[in-house]
Amino acid sequence: MPELRKDPLIDRWVIISTERSKRGSDWEEKVVHLPSRGFCPFCEGNESRTPPEITAIREPGTSPDQPGWRIRVVPNKFPALKAEGDLQIHQQGIYEIMDGIGTHEVVIETPLHNTQLNELPVAHLVDLIKIFRERIQILQKDPRFRYILIFKNSGYAAGASIEHSHSQIIATPIIPNQVLQEINGFKKYYIKGKQCVLCEIIQQELAEKKRIICWEKEYIAFAPFASRFPFEAWILPRKHQAYFEDIADNSIVELAQILKNVLSLLSGKLNQPPYNLILYNLPRFEKKKYIYHWRIEIIPKLTKVAGFEWGSGFYINPISPEQATEILRKNPD
Amino acid sequence: MPELRKDPLIDRWVIISTERSKRGSDWEEKVVHLPSRGFCPFCEGNESRTPPEITAIREPGTSPDQPGWRIRVVPNKFPALKAEGDLQIHQQGIYEIMDGIGTHEVVIETPLHNTQLNELPVAHLVDLIKIFRERIQILQKDPRFRYILIFKNSGYAAGASIEHSHSQIIATPIIPNQVLQEINGFKKYYIKGKQCVLCEIIQQELAEKKRIICWEKEYIAFAPFASRFPFEAWILPRKHQAYFEDIADNSIVELAQILKNVLSLLSGKLNQPPYNLILYNLPRFEKKKYIYHWRIEIIPKLTKVAGFEWGSGFYINPISPEQATEILRKNPD
Numbered sequence: 001m002p003e004l005r006k007d008p009l010i011d012r013w014v015i016i017s018t019e020r021s022k023r024g025s026d027w028e029e030k031v032v033h034l035p036s037r038g039f040c041p042f043c044e045g046n047e048s049r050t051p052p053e054i055t056a057i058r059e060p061g062t063s064p065d066q067p068g069w070r071i072r073v074v075p076n077k078f079p080a081l082k083a084e085g086d087l088q089i090h091q092q093g094i095y096e097i098m099d100g101i102g103t104h105e106v107v108i109e110t111p112l113h114n115t116q117l118n119e120l121p122v123a124h125l126v127d128l129i130k131i132f133r134e135r136i137q138i139l140q141k142d143p144r145f146r147y148i149l150i151f152k153n154s155g156y157a158a159g160a161s162i163e164h165s166h167s168q169i170i171a172t173p174i175i176p177n178q179v180l181q182e183i184n185g186f187k188k189y190y191i192k193g194k195q196c197v198l199c200e201i202i203q204q205e206l207a208e209k210k211r212i213i214c215w216e217k218e219y220i221a222f223a224p225f226a227s228r229f230p231f232e233a234w235i236l237p238r239k240h241q242a243y244f245e246d247i248a249d250n251s252i253v254e255l256a257q258i259l260k261n262v263l264s265l266l267s268g269k270l271n272q273p274p275y276n277l278i279l280y281n282l283p284r285f286e287k288k289k290y291i292y293h294w295r296i297e298i299i300p301k302l303t304k305v306a307g308f309e310w311g312s313g314f315y316i317n318p319i320s321p322e323q324a325t326e327i328l329r330k331n332p333d
Numbered sequence: 334m335p336e337l338r339k340d341p342l343i344d345r346w347v348i349i350s351t352e353r354s355k356r357g358s359d360w361e362e363k364v365v366h367l368p369s370r371g372f373c374p375f376c377e378g379n380e381s382r383t384p385p386e387i388t389a390i391r392e393p394g395t396s397p398d399q400p401g402w403r404i405r406v407v408p409n410k411f412p413a414l415k416a417e418g419d420l421q422i423h424q425q426g427i428y429e430i431m432d433g434i435g436t437h438e439v440v441i442e443t444p445l446h447n448t449q450l451n452e453l454p455v456a457h458l459v460d461l462i463k464i465f466r467e468r469i470q471i472l473q474k475d476p477r478f479r480y481i482l483i484f485k486n487s488g489y490a491a492g493a494s495i496e497h498s499h500s501q502i503i504a505t506p507i508i509p510n511q512v513l514q515e516i517n518g519f520k521k522y523y524i525k526g527k528q529c530v531l532c533e534i535i536q537q538e539l540a541e542k543k544r545i546i547c548w549e550k551e552y553i554a555f556a557p558f559a560s561r562f563p564f565e566a567w568i569l570p571r572k573h574q575a576y577f578e579d580i581a582d583n584s585i586v587e588l589a590q591i592l593k594n595v596l597s598l599l600s601g602k603l604n605q606p607p608y609n610l611i612l613y614n615l616p617r618f619e620k621k622k623y624i625y626h627w628r629i630e631i632i633p634k635l636t637k638v639a640g641f642e643w644g645s646g647f648y649i650n651p652i653s654p655e656q657a658t659e660i661l662r663k664n665p666d
Contacts, residue, residue: 002414002433004507006422011510015433017413080350080641080649081335089339093537094530095558100335100348151640159639170641174337177344178646197427204426225428278644297643305638306492307484308413308503310630311611313511316413 003320007226008197010185013314014226020318041077042164044069044111051075054105055134057127071127072108073135073169079104080170087144087173098173101144105169107131113164116272117154118263125256128167129247132279135169136245140284145171147179147283155274157301167277175283182280183292190291198293199240201225211321213328214261216254221262223321223328230303230319231270231328233262235296242289244281259296265328266300273300336653340559341530343518346647347559353651374410375497377402377444384408387438388467390460404460405441406468406502412437413503420477420506431506434477438502440464446497449605450487451596458589461500462580465612468502469578473617478504480512480616488607490634500610508616515613516625523624531626532573534558544654546661547594549587554595556654556661563636563652564603564661566595568629575622577614592629598661599633606633 002017041049047065054073062068085099109128110120117125132150139148152167153160189197205211205222213221213233221235235258241247247255266273276299282292309315335350374382380398387406395401418432442461443453450458465483472481485500486493522530538545538555546554546566554568568591574580580588599606609632615625642648 001418002412004431004433006429008427008429013507013509015413017433020411020413078353079335080348080353085334093541094341094526094533095537096339096341098337100337100350147645149641149644151644153639157637159637168641170645172645172647174346176346176645176647178644181646193427200427204428208426276640276643278640280644299643304486304490304492306486307609307611308482308501310609310632311482311484311511311613312480312503312505312509314505314509 005226007224008185008189008201010181012226012228014228015314015316016227016320017316017318018320018323020316040113040162040164042106042108042162042166043113047072050106050108051077055131057131067111069111070124071110071131073131074106074108076104076106076168081172101173103139103145103169103171105135107135107167107169109165109167115165116263116267117152117165118260118267120260122253122256122260125260126252129252129256129259130249132167132169133245133247133252136281139169139171140245142171144173146175146285147172148281149176150279150281152275152277154277155272155301158274158276160274179280179283183282183286186291186293187288196240196291196293198236198295202236202238211325213265213325214258216258218251218254219258221258223325225321227317227319227321227324228315229299229301229317231266231273231300231324232317232321233266233298233328235259235262235298236293240290240293242282242292242294243284244279244294245284262298266298269328269330270300270302273302275300338559340557341518341522341534343514345559345561347561348647348649349560349653350649350651351653351656353649373446373495373497375439375441375495375499376446380405383439383441384410388464390464400444402444403457404443404464406464407439407441409437409439409501414505434506436472436478436502436504438468440468440500440502442498442500448498449596449600450485450498451593451600453593455586455589455593458593459585462585462589462592463582465500465502466578466580466585469614472502472504473578475504477506479508479618480505481614482509483612483614485608485610487610488605488634491607491609493607512613512616516615516619519624519626520621529573529624529626531569531628535569535571544658546598546658547591549591551584551587552591554591556658558654560650560652560654560657561648562632562634562650564599564606564633564657565650565654566599566631568592568595568631569626573623573626575615575625575627576617577612577627578617595631599631602661602663603633603635606635608633 005014044067051074053064056069056072059068081100081102081104085101089096089098136148148171150169211223220238224234278297281294338347377400384407386397389402389405392401414433414435414437418434422429422431469481481504483502544556553571557567611630614627
């Protein structure tokens with residue numbers, strides 16, 4: 001029997017329809033390799049083929065845009081948004097238009113072409129998280145930027161155009177509507193429930209146990225009750241924290257560990273699936289930090305978004321989060 | 334210079350970033366064929382392999398679930414929603430859940446396996462549109478169904494699990510949030526602009542001309558100003574009409590013609606791209622018919638939805654609607 005489940009953060013319904021997983025071609029694997037361009041601009045030694053680096057974690061004594069780095073942040077060569085232009089909204093008849101002001105940075109996560117994020121040592125992931133924290137702290141000082149989004153596209157089906165492991169940072173001049181909706185959802189819940197909705201969800205997940213993928217002392221990873229996608233996973237601090245960039249140094253090791261664990265489980269059980277990783281964070285100028293709770297969402301791309309999802313905003317998920325958790329937590333035979 | 338454009342129907346911003354189209358793998362074509370299962374349940378002669386037909390357009394003298402049909406409507410064998418269950422919302426701690434009540438029908442558009450929708454004669458498309466109209470009229474009488482969505486997934490990348498040309502009808506027990514948002518957007522605009530927002534858009538498009546793909550006396554097809562996807566196309570009646578199912582018999586021929594024209598242009602210029610087609614319609618119980626204007630959206634799936642889109646609800650489109658229109662309207666050499 002299909003079930004409708006509502007996401008408690010925003011008014012989004014999801015259809016959990018396990019029957020759909022019996023369809024013929026749903027689970028046929030299609031690994032589509034990127035065309036070999038015989039050259040990777042993100043590999044060590046090819047530093048001159050990206051725009052000059054913004055920052056990097058390097059061996060002592062090495063120079064910018066030279067080999068010797070472990071993580072490198074560069075401007076996107078084909079940016080979705082640019083630093084120039086004005087912030088005015090212009091009217092063209094009924095339409096509104098503005099210059100595409102913002103930044104678009106690429107974080108090259110490793111100098112090695114064939115190493116996936118989950119294969120990097122925890123200490124390396126610690127450095128990566130510190131880079132994310134630093135870039136948010138710096139970019140949020142620019143008053144033109146209203147929102148800073150950190151995300152990762154891994155694999156062709158997840159929209160990566162380059163295979164080499166990397167994430168991206170985009171700063172936008174407008175708070176995206178979807179982010180506003182979520183913040184409003186948190187506010188609405190706070191008024192009703194007198195606490196942060198994600199704090200309450202964590203309590204229920206710890207009590208029910210059936211959707212918890214793994215945990216550390218300070219972090220928890222679970223499959224959300226209203227998962228839109230098979231094997232969707234959320235990682236979040238167990239204690240309330242609104243701003244990701246407030247994360248303490250000694251807490252980053254645990255976050256790196258749980259991130260590695262979740263990605264390794266997905267990779268091991270689902271044969272390195274394409275996925276998107278997204279950081280949901282409260283913009284700094286939004287001061288109501290008691291209402292919001294940051295999180296990392298990981299969404300493997302095993303199903304396609306089709307006409308029904310586009311037309312309704314409902315998602316059809318053929319694998320329940322309880323099933324997904326069971327599969328991820330099962331010990332290998 | 335990238336541009337931010339706002340959709341006038343809902344508060345959705347789109348980034349038109351033509352620079353992004355220069356990226357290496359963006360335009361690499363990947364045609365992934367469905368696995369040949371050696372058998373198609375939608376082909377003529379295989380009627381027994383679908384659930385019993387709901388309705389069909391048949392040659393006189395032929396029987397249900399036998400050959401002799403041109404269009405056939407059957408229940409989806411793997412439905413996302415089902416007719417049984419109750420309409421109560423149940424609380425599970427913080428979460429809300431309800432039975433997945435609804436219907437899920439498949440409209441098999443032709444008995445021929447390798448014929449695409451745009452290749453069917455206009456008279457055949459007329460019959461198809463009449464079937465859509467009839468199914469909406471019948472399903473909307475069921476008080477359990479709050480919204481009826483008609484859509485089509487064509488091609489693997491668009492989420493089709495079966496290659497044989499078909500569309501789908503899903504009735505849901507809740508008005509999807511996205512539909513509500515759009516209706517509210519229409520209402521908001523009506524209060525401000527004293528007319529239907531799409532009526533005003535049509536006037537501006539007819540004046541500017543640069544996004545009009547083609548037209549008939551009663552219908553217009555254009556690339557929307559804030560297109561989320563390359564070659565996105567909207568088809569709508571030039572005269573205000575809220576409910577698709579109110580379309581008159583003598584008007585259906587023109588709608589069939591413009592639908593065929595738009596799909597043929599996309600197929601010809603973009604080599605039969607995967608696409609989703611979605612009908613946006615006002616639910617019947619919503620009586621404010623002066624505010625809403627039905628439309629058909631066609632979205633070719635040439636780009637991938639990636640982390641940025643998931644995290645922000647912003648869409649990055651590497652082809653402007655003006656460029657797309659120019660390409661579609663250009664005469665073949």
